[in-house]
Amino acid sequence: MFLEDLRTACVKDPALRGARRVEVLLYPGLWAVWSHRVAHQLHRLRVPFVPRLLSQVARALTGIEIHPGAVIGRRCFIDHGMGVVIGETAVLGDDVMLYHRVTLGGTGWWTDTSDGRRHPSVGDRVVLGVGATVLGPVHIGHDTLVGAHSLVLRDVPAHSRVCSPMTSHQPKHLRRRTSHDSDPPLRHRVDRPHPPGGAAPLR
Structure with missing residues (x-):
């Protein structure tokens, strides 16, 4: 699995x-994933303290925080990586790609x-673009592209x-109104089919 991560990068x-x-x-995302794989196995064995210690050391060195309880599938690639946060009960399938500042978090204890x-x-085969935020026990289906922000x-x-909606601060001469410009942030539109690996993330 470690060699797969290397080849994938x-x-x-x-x-x-x-x-x-x-x-x-030299890629921090690679080291963060490798460190997590070790920490996760220790977490499954119910080893106290050490898994969280490993995750916090990895966070300090890479800027990527992955809870030892999170489940990460094969060939995961975190590109750039700074600011990525993956919570305790998060589950990632195989061939998932994340860019920096992605958050897979909760919505609060309440x-x-x-x-x-x-x-x-x-x-x-999900791609999570720069700054994408997914909160709560929701499910992102296979072969989905979650665009930047x-x-x-x-x-x-x-x-x-x-x-995500286009920024309201875009210069007027660059604006081009489309049918989805007014969509609220929580809506998503579905384009099908979307072949695996067929679309580039918004970076």
Whole structure:
């Protein structure tokens, strides 16, 4: 699994070509995922203190905070990574890609459910763009693209694209009104089909 993470980073980052592939060992996202895989196994064995210690050391070194209880699938790639937060009961499928400032968080202790789930579950081959925020025990379906700065508070079906509204500060000469410009932040529109890996995230 560790080698898969390494190969995935080399494949998904176009900056890593030829001899420069060795630079992947400098990527904070890679080290954060590796550290989490160790911490998660210790967490499953109910080892006290050490899993959280590992996660906090990784946070200090990489700027990425992943709770040891979170479940992360195979070939996860965190690009850039600074400011990423993944909560305790979050579940990520295989081949998930996250950019910096992504949050998979809860909505507060007063909204906790009886089954103990407080954080999102993310399907396979999902891309979470810069600053995407997913809160609560919601589900993001397979092959979904969550665009930059999107806020998700409810389930998103598979093969969807979630887009945040355009900024209101965009210069007038660059504005082009579209049918979805007035959508509130919590809405999402669905474009189907969305082939795996067929769309680039909004960076």
